[in-house]
Amino acid sequence: MEIVIIGNGISGISAARNIRKLSDHSITVISAETDHFFSRTALMYIYMGHMRFEDTKPYEDWFWKKNRISLKRGLVTDINFSSKQLKFNDGEQMNYDKLILATGSASNKFGWPGQDLEKVYGLYTYQDLEAIEKFSPGLKKAVIVGGGLIGIEMAEMFHSRHIPVTILVREPSYWNNVLPKEESAMINRHIIEHGIDLQLGTELKEIHDDGNGNANAVTTSKGEKIDCGYVGLTAGVHPNVAFLKNGALEINRGIVVNENLETNQSDVYAIGDCAELSDPKPGRRGVEAIWYTGRMMGETVAYNVCGKKVGYNPGIWFNSAKFLDIEYQVYGEVPARIPDYMNTVYWEHDDGKKSIRINYHKENLQVLGFNVMGVRYRHEVCEKWLAEKTSIETVLQHLGIANFDPEFYKEYDSEVVNIYNKQTGKKLKLKQKRGLSAVLNFLKN
């Protein structure tokens, strides 16, 4: 059987690897972006000189041949689902028995005047990185539109080269549609501490043309005109499905798939950023452009393609990121605005760069979510507590086993317990400090 995968990102590659583990089918992975799979999340580190492009490839180049995964560089422009045929931009054609669409995302553009000028790029593809690298020498100023995870990465990139940078954030506080108020304020402070110009409650109105088709300034919703040699568009991403629209494939925001990741076309699957689940699990969204969901979808689709029906289930929500120097991890329900049924225990370090938040149910005290900044928590432990609907009081007394900070780091878990005691008048004590032995015993039971 000929299995063709469009897209060599984490989703497509996970699918290819797992299909190879499960079967002897012929596998071809097509990409217009790069010859080999690389970690998209590490684009910023290449620009900053932490790594070379080669270092972002999780597998050595011989890996693909050895595992009989053919790689093809090319841009698919059209798919004929009835004849099961792909058409490339150079006219070449390719047949498939089963097709997996893993085309990823594209940067959002909201119809701003000047959004298609040169020197206006997102930060998603390898070509975006090449553009930012090309225009950086001599760059006096950059403006970034959008205060999400990519926006702050781009700001850090320019900052590493001492290029002054302004971030326009529509919301009144950084990423406050995701982060609770205190954590959002912490990141605001941290961005400003680094000397980055953070303009909150400010939107992009227009990108100006220098007369040669290059951006040379922006005007903000506050009427300010900022001269700049580069505009980063980082106001989110959307499924990269434009070339498939107006065809037989059912597309809403993304390619609509059922829980087996099948589209409305037979033998065609969609996974990763470009897929939209028609019936997402409770607490999860239809489109989730996240590294690990791509990886899990790739693994799930491999079973389905190989004839073993498995439903996609991403489990309990978690995520992580890094805002300049502050690491962030989240497990379970941590909404930006705490709903009525929920209570929260929030501890913040005096330095304003570390915090621990634990959400629980007001009535039954069941633990609902963890949000840590500048502190590391163990995925497995949090996962188990959440899955077993453990009481907040049990969690607090054993909080040490959740701690994943390096050895000799100070443990703040007892301070979190004290805050809970203060809020509730209880007298709980931390019983369990950090350490792997206790973790292994906890996970075994």
Added chain:
Amino acid sequence: MNIIQKIGLSLFVVALAIFTLSLGLDSYELNQESLQVKTEYHKEAVIDAAKKMGLWETSIGNNFEYVGQLKEVFKSAKLSQDQIASDGIPNGVGEWDFKIGDWEIKDYVVNTVKASSVGIVSQNKGLFWWLTVGLAMFGGLLYILPKFNLIPGIKNNHIYHNSMTRGLKVNIRSVFLILTIIGTLIYGVAYMNMNFVWPAITLAIIGLIIYLVLFKNDEKEYSETKSASPNVTGWLGMISGIYLIIFYILLYWKAEYITSWILIADPVSERLSGNPASKWFLYGMLYTVIVLVMGIRMIAKYRHNQYQIIRTCSVMFFQTCFAFILPEIMIKFNQPYFDFKNIWPLNYTFFFDYNIKSLIANGNLGIFMLVWGIVLALIGVPVFTYFFGKRWYCSWVCGCGGLAETMGDPYRQLSDKSVRAWKYERYIIHGVLVFAVGMTITVLYTYFSGSSQVLFVNSNTVRQWYGFLIGSAFAGVVGTGFYPLMGNRTWCRFGCPLAAYLGLVQRFKSRFRITVNGSQCISCGNCSTYCEMGIDVRHYAQRGQDVVRSSCVGCGVCAAVCPRGVLRLENASEDVNTRTEQLRTIHISEGEVKLLS
């Protein structure tokens, strides 16, 4: 870089220039005071020869010329003594008090050249210490200290943009490696007095390893991924590497050309032990100074990370006190030179007859040292490694590790992460371990039996070749000279027999591992890039498998550079035998969606 840092860097460069140039500033004169020999017979013979050849009490400005003529003088003195001796040595005079041995000439030349120096350096040793070592320290600190003002956090910016730290193209790296191997073998033949046997055996073993890695497993296909830079070469790094390589060659085998440096170390040595400096004192002093200054840099860089701070303080402490000051103080009190933390088989001379004899001859303290060394190697190593992993030694105590973790930190990303490099690593390091153990067995056999012939090998030749090939060429020239070429742990990863021994314990019976945090890995590659031992940490992190590798020295940098909090170094006894079995990522299997296993 701010203005203070620029000044600091400039001062460092000036100090390095003065240090280098100081080798050519003095002139040399052979006379009654500068001639350094042990017996009156030797002295007379050398004076006769020197007068005949016109070197006696003649001032020579050029170091190379002086050393060349001096060697001729010693050779001629040796020959004439041999000739006289063939007619009969004067009554009551020991043979080697009269004749001059080849092995003595090396020391005689170095000591005589050092004593012959006349001029600005030898008359102003203290001043030159300050102008070289002192100024370099001061400049270095000026460059480093402003880093404490930055916002704490991982700052690896521009490492791959910097000519000093971005490494070499893989083909240029290969040229360095091939030249080093050829140079070592050719010089090795001369070193072994034109005895081809051991260099030839070494060459054969190198060929065998290359065959096993490249051809046996069909691994000819090799991408530059994860190894040296594909298309850039850092010139500054290359120049630094060459400088270090030349430094080590001069230090080990041609110390007569660096006597001015040894002179500069005299004042410090005299304060510590009361003796003038030897080349080993010079080396120890520079080593310690570098570990201290670059240790401060390490602390500045990781000042948000308690583990790194404590670990760096530990290597600075052990280098300064245990490796440098304590042995010198013991000499001052007429005790044997002993580095309490240097463990066999890294300390390959520990079981040499002269060391055992000297320890036994020194009463209770000597016996204690002997027992200490044996207990540490045979019991301390496995026990500590069981509890903490090999990091307790390699990145907390060891001197080689100390230099790698301080001066070498800017080069840690240059280690080769390819599977092929891993294959080389396993053959070479375990080969060295076998060599070290075998060599020690022959040496001990000779010690107890008195016979230097063990089966078909001569224990003296074996140990001489081990000392040259592994002790000097590999550990020193390649070990440190290759920092900017192949990363800071080249010796520790490919060559150190103690690391191999510690690694076997760590791999098969230890509580230590690097835990992977569930499914948080985003495969970015920072961990692998900054692993100085060339472990592809990401391979384990992205599949959720705890990292248990014999080479891991537990430096903790992978955990420090991870942007998502995925890695943690830790110990537990619950699962010593099953550490690697669990996959902590969320994964899916037929019939069920299995969450964290």
